[in-house]
Amino acid sequence: MEKINFKIITLERVVYEDEIDQVTIPTQAGEITxxxxxxxxxxxxxxxxxxIKKDGYDVLLSVSTGFVEVRPKSEVVILADTAERAEEIDLERAEEGRRRAEEMLKEKERLDDVQFARLQAQLEKELARLKVGRRYRKLRS
Amino acid sequence: MAISTKIIKQRIRSIKNTHKMTRAMEMVSASKMRKAVNRSLASRPYAWRALELLINISRDRVVNHPLMENRKKINSVLLVIVGSNKGLCGSFNVNVFRFLHDYVKSNSQFEIKAVTIGRYAERYAKKLNIPVVGSFVDFHEGIEVEEVRGVSKLVQQEFLSGSCDKVQLIYTNYVSVLKNEVINRGLLPVHPDNISFMIEHAGGVKDNQDRQSDKVESMSLYLFEPSEEEVLNLVLPILTEVQIYQGILESQASEHSARMMAMRNASEAAEDMIRELTLTYNKARQESITKEISEISAGAEALRQA
Structure with a gap:
């Protein structure tokens, strides 16, 4: 089967780079494969x-916002603000982060728009991490 | 030799203390420098891909966006100046200042404004009577790209509102420990050449290994989801942000390397002084002993003769 040259990059590092079979990506317009x-x-x-599906096994990653570029000749580049491999996710820390973001969001009246948007984004990111982290644990056990 | 041994001893001790401090600062700077260089290099792949994305989508069509608008008549220039927060870093800030001074002199036809990063940058801009639109002084070593967002937002607003027609970034490029150069380059309007220049110079390494944009292949049109405008609305600010971020990291690397060299010189000077003072101390000590002995023997001689 023809492979896709796949890369996911953040400002800090190249998180994952490989020849893969298929990838399912969450986008603003819905999930795409x-x-x-x-x-x-x-x-x-x-x-x-x-x-990511590669040679019959799955790789899970949690991502936040960013860009997806599908290039000609089966090349996919993802520029993400943050991205983590499922095995790197610390569930306790993600839970803690989610709780903190939710608590701060409760004090809505005291936040300005920018802060609110940032917290909302933070919360979404932590939720994604939790979801991916949990699923990975389940798959392993 | 009138200097008492006690005073010399005190001086030696105090210089030894200073020496210890400069040594420590030298080593701290060395490790901070390494970190800043690594981070600047690490952000390179991201910056390249973002640039390629821009090139790819602008290949088959004319891409229009307010942030890419080349204005014909340039009245006002906004300078983003990167300096340091702390002193004791040799010629680092002086070089930026000198550059700024020359720039202002040779570009007097424009109205010049500044956004400064670092206390020293702010101070210099004020000294040259450049109006400071914004000043950012709380960037530290572990700087995250989100922290730069405020700077890039301000700069974009200035550009979009028409209160400046061009934005230039002035920072210190890290070439090697011994060589740093002050660089002045375009930030806005966004132009692919500006960005590729920045990335190539990152971390003082000028190889093109990561570069793949030469692979011009497809003529097939890109699909945009949700729309071209929305994608550009996100890509362009991020490219601006990444450039400022890299500029700050480069400047930090240069600052730390300048400080490291300054501290190394100071340590060496302290070592020389200690050596000299020890010599003087030994001489003074010997002298006083000789004097004492001669006094005692003179006294003994006097007693014997009596």
């Missing part, structure tokens, strides 16, 4: 779970 020879596409990434 990219196979080899997909038509060129630019889309916006949404916080959530990114699934």
């Amino acid at each position: 990219v196979l080899a020879r997909h038509t060129p596409l630019v889309s916006l990434l949404k916080p959530g779970e990114l699934r």
Whole structure:
């Protein structure tokens, strides 16, 4: 089967780079699955779970916002603000982060728009991490 | 030799203390410098891909966006100046200042404004009577790209509102420990050449290994989801942000390397002084002993003769 040249990059590092069979990406317009020879596409990434299929096994990643670029000749580049492999996710810390963000969101009246938006984004990111982290644990056990 | 041994001893001790401090600062700076260089290099792949994305989508069509608008008549220039927060870093800030001074002199036809990063940058801008639109002084070593967002927002607002027609970034590029250079480059309007220049110079390494944009292949049109405008609305600010971020990291690397060299010189000077003072101390000590002995023997001689 034809492979996709896949890369996911953040400002800090290249998180994952490999030849893969298919990838399912959460975007603002809904979840998309990219196979080899997909038509060129630019889309916006949404916080959530990114699934990669390669040689019959799955790789899970949690991502936040960013860009998805599907290039010609089966190349996919994702520029993410943050991205983590499922095995790197610390569930306790993610839970803690979610709780903190939720608590701060409760004091809505005292926040200005920018802070509110930032917290909302933070919360979404933590939720994505939790989801991916939990699923990974379940798959392993 | 009138200097008493006690005073010399005190001086030696105090210089030894200073020496210890400069040594420590030298080592701290060395490790901070390494970190800043690594981070600047780590952000390179991201910056490249973002640039490629821009090139790819602008290949088959004319891309229009307010942030890419090349204005014909330039009245006002906004400078983003990166300096340091702390002193004791040799010629680092002086170089930026000198550059700024020359720039202002040779560009007097424009109205010049500044956004400063670092206390020293702010101070210099004020000294040269450049109006400071914004000043950011709380960037530290572990700087995250989100922290730069405020700077890039301000700069974009200034540009979009028309209160400046061009934005330039002035920072110190880290070439090697011994060599840093002050660089002045375009930030807005966004232009692919500006960005590729920035990335190539990152971390003082000028290889093109990461570069893949030469692979011009497809003529097939890109699909945009949700729309071209929305994608550009996100890509362009991020490219601006990444550039400022890299500029700050480069400047930090240069600052730390300048400080490291300054501290190394100070340590060496302290070592020389200690050596000299020890010599003087030994001489003074010997002298006083000789004097004492001669006094005692003179006394003994006097007693014997009596």
